[in-house]
Amino acid sequence: MERLIIIGSGPAGVSAALYAVRAGIKTTVVSRGAGALEKTEKIENYYGFPEIISGKELHERGIAGAKRLGVEFLTDEVVSVEKSDAFYVKTPDKLLAADALILATGVSKLAPEIQGLEEFEGRGVSYCAICDGFFFKERRVAVLGTGENAINEINELKNITSDITLLTNGDEITAEFPDWVNIISDEIEAVRGTGKISSVSFKNGQTISLDGLFIAYKTAGSTALAKKLGAKTDGRFIWTDEEMNTNISGLFAAGDCRGGLLQISKAVYDGAAAGTSAVKYLKK
Numbered sequence: 001m002e003r004l005i006i007i008g009s010g011p012a013g014v015s016a017a018l019y020a021v022r023a024g025i026k027t028t029v030v031s032r033g034a035g036a037l038e039k040t041e042k043i044e045n046y047y048g049f050p051e052i053i054s055g056k057e058l059h060e061r062g063i064a065g066a067k068r069l070g071v072e073f074l075t076d077e078v079v080s081v082e083k084s085d086a087f088y089v090k091t092p093d094k095l096l097a098a099d100a101l102i103l104a105t106g107v108s109k110l111a112p113e114i115q116g117l118e119e120f121e122g123r124g125v126s127y128c129a130i131c132d133g134f135f136f137k138e139r140r141v142a143v144l145g146t147g148e149n150a151i152n153e154i155n156e157l158k159n160i161t162s163d164i165t166l167l168t169n170g171d172e173i174t175a176e177f178p179d180w181v182n183i184i185s186d187e188i189e190a191v192r193g194t195g196k197i198s199s200v201s202f203k204n205g206q207t208i209s210l211d212g213l214f215i216a217y218k219t220a221g222s223t224a225l226a227k228k229l230g231a232k233t234d235g236r237f238i239w240t241d242e243e244m245n246t247n248i249s250g251l252f253a254a255g256d257c258r259g260g261l262l263q264i265s266k267a268v269y270d271g272a273a274a275g276t277s278a279v280k281y282l283k284k
């Protein structure tokens with residue numbers, strides 16, 4: 001039986017799951033929680049609810065409906081994705097395989113506002129250790145992050161170089177890092193270099209020299225995951241055609257992560273279209 005994994009249990013992910021499972025596809029939704037709906041207290045512009053409904057209730061109702069049809073839900077954080085003979089979805093302690101993948105992870109901040117970060121993207125600043133780590137063999141690298149996402153990138157880098165520093169940019173650490181990792185928790189002022197990155201300066205006046213900086217900020221968002229698979233992105237958003245196909249065969253995106261109207265109704269539409277396209281792809 002064909003296997004579909006959907007990352008995200010918001011309106012886009014759950015809507016995609018409904019279309020896939022009803023077409024006979026084994027569908028698993030991996031999600032770390034409710035996403036944007038968690039912060040939505042009152043919804044009064046969505047079809048079919050004469051009374052005000054909370055985001056939490058809408059999320060729970062969506063999941064209950066999908067479970068009734070046989071969708072499997074897994075509560076976990078996705079820290080990486082890869083494509084070889086299949087799509088592989090990595091959580092801190094699991095590796096899941098699928099024949100097709102839908103990214104429905106909502107919109108998230110890719111990185112904190114740090115001077116120079118964007119400028120050096122592709123010139124020392126990377127969002128994917130497994131893709132770009134190779135270029136930093138025995139070089140001095142840092143990972144910007146605080147949680148499981150950052151641990152994953154450090155684990156990818158440790159076979160390439162032993163000089164790895166974690167930069168938290170003043171944020172609280174939320175996972176247990178190996179004790180050999182050097183940690184700098186000061187706030188970053190700027191990423192500096194000429195042509196390519198050569199150092200990072202901190203607000204306390206300190207500077208460290210660096211050859212590479214890997215961004216693994218908070219949870220891996222859609223664009224970070226899409227980049228790992230080589231999918232086309234535009235700023236915070238993933239590029240798709242009207243049928244939610246990305247430029248990578250078998251990879252689809254739906255909802256806020258592809259931009260446009262950041263609303264539930266549009267996320268539900270995107271999910272339906274992505275689910276339908278994934279079914280078409282898997283049944284081919």
Ligand SMILES: Cc1cc2nc3c(=O)[nH]c(=O)nc-3n(C[C@H](O)[C@H](O)[C@H](O)COP(=O)(O)OP(=O)(O)OC[C@H]3O[C@@H](n4cnc5c(N)ncnc54)[C@H](O)[C@@H]3O)c2cc1C
Nearest residue numbers: 008009010012032033035036078105106255256262263264
């Ligand atoms: C405060 C607020 C109020 C709003 N009010 C309204 C309103 O009144 N009406 C309206 O139409 N819209 C409203 N919206 C917008 C609406 O909530 C979003 O457009 C909609 O939820 C987008 O759906 P989505 O499925 O694309 O993403 P989301 O609902 O954000 O879902 C993203 C999913 O991805 C998961 N995820 C992300 N990264 C990972 C990872 N690495 N591993 C595992 N899981 C991951 C999250 O846990 C979540 O399940 C509001 C948004 C906010 C923030």
